[in-house]
Amino acid sequence: MNKLNFKEKTNINLLMYLAIIVVSVTILIFLDMNKFQYNYVISIIEKSLVYAVVALSMNIVTGFTGLFSLGQAGFMALGAYTTAILTIPIASRPNVYYMNGILPALENAIVPIPVALILGGVVAGVFAALIGIPILRLKSDYLAIATLGFSEIIRAVIASPMMDKITNGSYGLKSIPGFKSSLECFAYSLICIVIMILIINSSTGRDFKAVREDEIAARAVGINLFKTKELSFVVSSFFTGIGGGLLAMFMRSIDSKTFQITLTYDILLIVVLGGIGSITGSIVGAFFVTAGKELLRFFDEPLIIGGVQIPLFKPGFRMVIFSILLMIVVLFFRKGLLGGKELSFNKLMKVRRKKNLDEPGGNA
Amino acid sequence: MENVLRLTDMSIAFGGLMALDGLNLEVNKGEIVAIIGPNGAGKTTAFNCITGIYTPTSGNIEYLGESIINKEPSDITKKGIARTFQNIRLFKELSVFENVLIAMHLRYNDNIFTSTFRLNKKMEDEMREETKKLLDSQDLYKYRNDVAGSLPYGIQRRLEIARALATSPTLLLLDEPAAGMNPQETMELTSYIKKIRDEFGLTVLLIEHHMDLVMDISERIYVIDFGKLIAKGTAEEVQNNPKVIEAYLGVQDDA
Ligand SMILES: Nc1ncnc2c1ncn2[C@@H]1O[C@H](COP(=O)(O)OP(=O)(O)OP(=O)(O)O)[C@@H](O)[C@H]1O
Ligand SMILES: [Mg+2]
Numbered sequence: 148m149n150k151l152n153f154k155e156k157t158n159i160n161l162l163m164y165l166a167i168i169v170v171s172v173t174i175l176i177f178l179d180m181n182k183f184q185y186n187y188v189i190s191i192i193e194k195s196l197v198y199a200v201v202a203l204s205m206n207i208v209t210g211f212t213g214l215f216s217l218g219q220a221g222f223m224a225l226g227a228y229t230t231a232i233l234t235i236p237i238a239s240r241p242n243v244y245y246m247n248g249i250l251p252a253l254e255n256a257i258v259p260i261p262v263a264l265i266l267g268g269v270v271a272g273v274f275a276a277l278i279g280i281p282i283l284r285l286k287s288d289y290l291a292i293a294t295l296g297f298s299e300i301i302r303a304v305i306a307s308p309m310m311d312k313i314t315n316g317s318y319g320l321k322s323i324p325g326f327k328s329s330l331e332c333f334a335y336s337l338i339c340i341v342i343m344i345l346i347i348n349s350s351t352g353r354d355f356k357a358v359r360e361d362e363i364a365a366r367a368v369g370i371n372l373f374k375t376k377e378l379s380f381v382v383s384s385f386f387t388g389i390g391g392g393l394l395a396m397f398m399r400s401i402d403s404k405t406f407q408i409t410l411t412y413d414i415l416l417i418v419v420l421g422g423i424g425s426i427t428g429s430i431v432g433a434f435f436v437t438a439g440k441e442l443l444r445f446f447d448e449p450l451i452i453g454g455v456q457i458p459l460f461k462p463g464f465r466m467v468i469f470s471i472l473l474m475i476v477v478l479f480f481r482k483g484l485l486g487g488k489e490l491s492f493n494k495l496m497k498v499r500r501k502k503n504l505d506e507p508g509g510n511a
Numbered sequence: 512m513e514n515v516l517r518l519t520d521m522s523i524a525f526g527g528l529m530a531l532d533g534l535n536l537e538v539n540k541g542e543i544v545a546i547i548g549p550n551g552a553g554k555t556t557a558f559n560c561i562t563g564i565y566t567p568t569s570g571n572i573e574y575l576g577e578s579i580i581n582k583e584p585s586d587i588t589k590k591g592i593a594r595t596f597q598n599i600r601l602f603k604e605l606s607v608f609e610n611v612l613i614a615m616h617l618r619y620n621d622n623i624f625t626s627t628f629r630l631n632k633k634m635e636d637e638m639r640e641e642t643k644k645l646l647d648s649q650d651l652y653k654y655r656n657d658v659a660g661s662l663p664y665g666i667q668r669r670l671e672i673a674r675a676l677a678t679s680p681t682l683l684l685l686d687e688p689a690a691g692m693n694p695q696e697t698m699e700l701t702s703y704i705k706k707i708r709d710e711f712g713l714t715v716l717l718i719e720h721h722m723d724l725v726m727d728i729s730e731r732i733y734v735i736d737f738g739k740l741i742a743k744g745t746a747e748e749v750q751n752n753p754k755v756i757e758a759y760l761g762v763q764d765d766a
Pocket of ligand 2: 555556597
């Protein structure tokens with residue numbers, strides 16, 4: 148009886164998610180077929196998907212493990228540069244590195260895109276593992292500062308003349324192969340998101356949550372605090388790195404300025420707005436913020452009413468609006484719009500029958 | 512009688528304060544032993560040293576004949592020492608079921624790959640089954656979907672004990688398990704502790720503030736005051752010890 152109900156519940160959720168995927172794919176195919184007409188919409192969707200990956204990976208470490216890390220831009224840079232360096236067509240390389248030339252070892256190093264993305268994740272993960280050893284022993288507040296610093300160091304190193312033959316220094320990289328269609332972007336993002344959801348709902352994810360809830364109690368039930376934090380940080384950075392690679396593919400050209408603190412701020416905005424510790428919050432938040440920023444673009448244009456130019460309407464104003472929005476959310480919905488909860492079809496459709504009939508932990 | 516826990520000359524200082532000063536204590540298999548003493552005596556500090564949260568400044572801690580000083584708290588738990596906390600520490604925003612389930616992890620060897628791709632399904636099912644059984648036996652199954660932090664205080668205390676039991680301990684440390692309970696609840700708790708001791712084959716070391724509470728339950732009592740052991744023995748011996756009476760008279764107000 149119990150089991151039946153539990154199965155039923157999972158199946159309904161699963162079916163609904165499958166339905167969403169099918170609908171999304173259909174829409175994307177339609178948009179792809181009318182590419183010229185919907186270019187703008189497609190680019191918003193692709194960017195949202197990439198941001199959803201990065202936001203969810205930030206949520207793993209911040210929302211589910213309780214470690215406030217602000218290194219997103221740095222890890223994205225690592226993933227983005229790795230992906231770019233390994234995928235720019237060999238023929239285009241002399242053109243890209245026209246100023247300083249390219250490191251001979253990299254001249255012919257090219258791998259398929261999925262491999263490059265994974266390697267980007269690995270590079271980010273390895274860096275996370277290394278810096279995690281000293282900084283994860285710090286108290287949470289210091290962690291934020293240390294990761295922020297790390298992010299800026301990575302950016303400085305990438306832009307430094309020392310790295311000219313690898314990163315092309317301050318000139319950045321271009322001719323990065325983009326997504327062949329929005330479906331390709333969707334597929335990569337979906338795979339990342341699904342794996343992250345599986346992690347969050349696994350026994351490993353439960354250890355993360357235990358650490359978030361109470362470090363001392365977690366240790367008292369046999370959880371190794373440092374190993375668990377390190378694991379969460381590495382996993383999160385791995386997916387952030389992949390997200391960076393996807394961003395490189397989306398933008399087709401990157402330089403160190405792409406990965407400024409404002410990028411981390413964008414991701415943070417999504418995570419906080421969507422709800423710290425909410426998977427669906429991060430995903431919905433990514434679309435909401437990315438589309439919202441585009442819609443608010445007219446605030447950046449000079450506005451003239453009756454011959455008078457309204458002084459506030461100038462470039463940067465929409466960021467002010469977004470910041471105000473963020474403050475409102477933090478003040479009134481302390482835990483974000485979804486407040487650590489998940490959007491679930493069971494709740495929406497109220498198919499949940501008697502509470503005591505469903506099996507616990509049905510989301511695993 | 513097999514020795515389970517032995518503290519030898521254990522001391523710990525915080526800055527200038529000697530929170531524990533040369534503590535000697537022994538617990539044998541199957542015993543229920545109590546530590547009592549006024550506020551700030553160093554009782555909780557002793558627990559924190561045993562479970563590895565603090566490292567003693569000097570002295571030794573042996574568990575089943577092996578020194579456990581400088582060990583990671585999680586490793587100490589894996590060796591078989593579980594505890595509860597004076598100010599209940601549950602995973603507040605997780606469900607009752609998850610609270611216990613998480614404590615089952617240490618006995619199962621899965622890693623991020625097996626757990627992510629559900630290759631550990633058999634283990635996971637087993638853990639869930641065991642959690643269900645344990646909650647059932649502790650009369651907590653009906654709360655399984657409730658958020659731990661939302662439960663009444665008494666239930667939270669019981670859940671914390673259940674979570675400790677989930678780690679399959681040999682030695683259970685209870686820090687003021689009766690705090691905040693009325694006399695009726697305290698009596699129930701007394702028989703409950705005896706019951707789980709027998710059922711799970713436990714050895715129990717517990718901290719209690721109030722002497723009369725532990726009289727009934729503990730075979731032996733250690734009395735600490737200002738970090739020093741001032742008396743030990745059976746309930747009766749301790750009760751009539753002038754040093755103990757003095758220590759307690761001094762703090763009668765908050766006892
Ligand atoms: N981490 C710490 N840093 C500094 N001092 C501490 C620390 N932990 C405990 N102490 C001090 O050690 C002394 C003993 O504290 P402890 O909590 O062990 O007392 P207790 O016997 O458990 O008291 P209570 O009955 O109030 O729980 C107190 O003076 C306390 O302030
Ligand atoms: Mg105490």
